[in-house]
Amino acid sequence: MDLPTITAAPGTPGCGPPVRGDDGWVVTRHADVVAALTDPRCVVPPAQPGAPPGTLGWLRASVSRFSPAGSHPARRAIGVAALDRLDPPDLSLAAARLTEEILAAGVSSGAPSSTKGVNRGPRLVEVMGEVARRVPVRVLAERLGLADPRAAVPTVSAVAAAYHPGAAPAAAAHADRAVAALVAMSPPAPDEVTANRIGLLVQAADATAGLIGGAVRHGLGAPAGLRTAGLLAEVLRLDPPVRATRRVASVAIDLGGRTMDAADPLLLRFDAANRDPAVHPEPHRFVAGRASGSLTFGAGPRGCPGERHALALAEGVVDVLRQRCRRADLPVPYVPHPTLRVPTRLEVILR
Numbered sequence: 001m002d003l004p005t006i007t008a009a010p011g012t013p014g015c016g017p018p019v020r021g022d023d024g025w026v027v028t029r030h031a032d033v034v035a036a037l038t039d040p041r042c043v044v045p046p047a048q049p050g051a052p053p054g055t056l057g058w059l060r061a062s063v064s065r066f067s068p069a070g071s072h073p074a075r076r077a078i079g080v081a082a083l084d085r086l087d088p089p090d091l092s093l094a095a096a097r098l099t100e101e102i103l104a105a106g107v108s109s110g111a112p113s114s115t116k117g118v119n120r121g122p123r124l125v126e127v128m129g130e131v132a133r134r135v136p137v138r139v140l141a142e143r144l145g146l147a148d149p150r151a152a153v154p155t156v157s158a159v160a161a162a163y164h165p166g167a168a169p170a171a172a173a174h175a176d177r178a179v180a181a182l183v184a185m186s187p188p189a190p191d192e193v194t195a196n197r198i199g200l201l202v203q204a205a206d207a208t209a210g211l212i213g214g215a216v217r218h219g220l221g222a223p224a225g226l227r228t229a230g231l232l233a234e235v236l237r238l239d240p241p242v243r244a245t246r247r248v249a250s251v252a253i254d255l256g257g258r259t260m261d262a263a264d265p266l267l268l269r270f271d272a273a274n275r276d277p278a279v280h281p282e283p284h285r286f287v288a289g290r291a292s293g294s295l296t297f298g299a300g301p302r303g304c305p306g307e308r309h310a311l312a313l314a315e316g317v318v319d320v321l322r323q324r325c326r327r328a329d330l331p332v333p334y335v336p337h338p339t340l341r342v343p344t345r346l347e348v349i350l351r
């Protein structure tokens with residue numbers, strides 16, 4: 001079942017050979033992005049070592065996400081082992097139940113037409129704050145054994161806001177306190193295990209919220225015959241919540257017919273590669289059940305280990321929202337961010 005075209009988000013480049021931008025090379029073709037993701041000479045920009053334990057700097061220096069090749073496999077294995085203990089269908093069910101509970105509790109956006117408990121017209125639900133940013137993290141935090149899953153939600157958001165390089169000093173200071181709070185909520189374990197467990201929550205937070213936001217924005221009016229899994233797959237391709245990732249060339253390399261010098265930064269654009277006509281026939285059309293998937297979960301040894309978990313959580317939430325809500329057709333603003341696409345507000349009408 002098809003939906004109308006989803007136009008590319010503002011700033012999405014077209015597909016072509018790598019081009020040198022202000023901030024390094026921009027890589028847009030599917031084959032070139034995969035080549036960079038699977039080339040050990042293209043390395044993740046490393047975190048600074050030496051930060052005191054329990055701080056944001058410590059977290060960044062301890063998680064697999066920013067680890068150099070030597071320590072990456074063992075740290076990734078910690079996260080993968082924790083994820084292997086979770087059952088995606090159980091996550092989906094828990095996410096659906098919590099979404100139902102939130103809607104039933106009468107949480108409203110606070111807009112004039114939606115006063116709690118007083119029927120003054122259609123009730124608006126602000127999906128991002130009430131559901132998309134809360135449900136996946138709370139379900140995961142509970143399953144990962146954090147002492148206070150509800151309190152983990154804003155705390156994980158505070159860390160996520162400063163997790164990637166370039167955060168403002170105020171956000172980083174807030175994140176330092178949030179990391180300490182998450183460590184205190186975590187079950188006893190060696191430091192590296194604790195850090196990589198927290199890393200799972202932080203990696204999950206914005207991206208899964210963005211996927212839910214995208215699916216609700218594009219799919220709320222879709223025919224019931226369109227399965228939510230198919231909706232999610234095409235939203236991941238056409239409006240990816242993670243638009244790009246970064247690498248640095250550790251030595252001079254040839255990529256996509258261009259030569260990159262050692263230390264050149266690379267920006268790998270999933271949003272462009274997901275519309276590469278060499279891989280996706282009629283790339284701009286929404287076609288549920290396409291044979292070729294998106295690159296939005298990355299690829300290679302650092303590709304997302306939480307893909308099945310993210311899809312299960314999002315499916316549980318979006319299924320309920322599709323049954324219970326209809327579109328409000330209000331503007332959808334997005335968080336300003338160089339690589340993520342997450343709505344700040346997304347209102348829908350509760351049926």
Ligand code: HEM
Nearest residue numbers: 064065076203204207208211245296297298302304306310
């Ligand atoms: C729609 C939701 C998600 C998207 C689009 C997404 C996307 C990605 C991408 C693109 C990467 C690789 C980045 C790179 O190679 O530079 C990544 C890494 C990672 N993701 Fe996800 N992710 C999502 C949800 C999740 C969830 C739910 C979890 C855990 C429960 C998770 C855990 C991780 C971890 C631990 C890494 C680092 C892997 C490593 O260091 O090898 N992600 N994710």
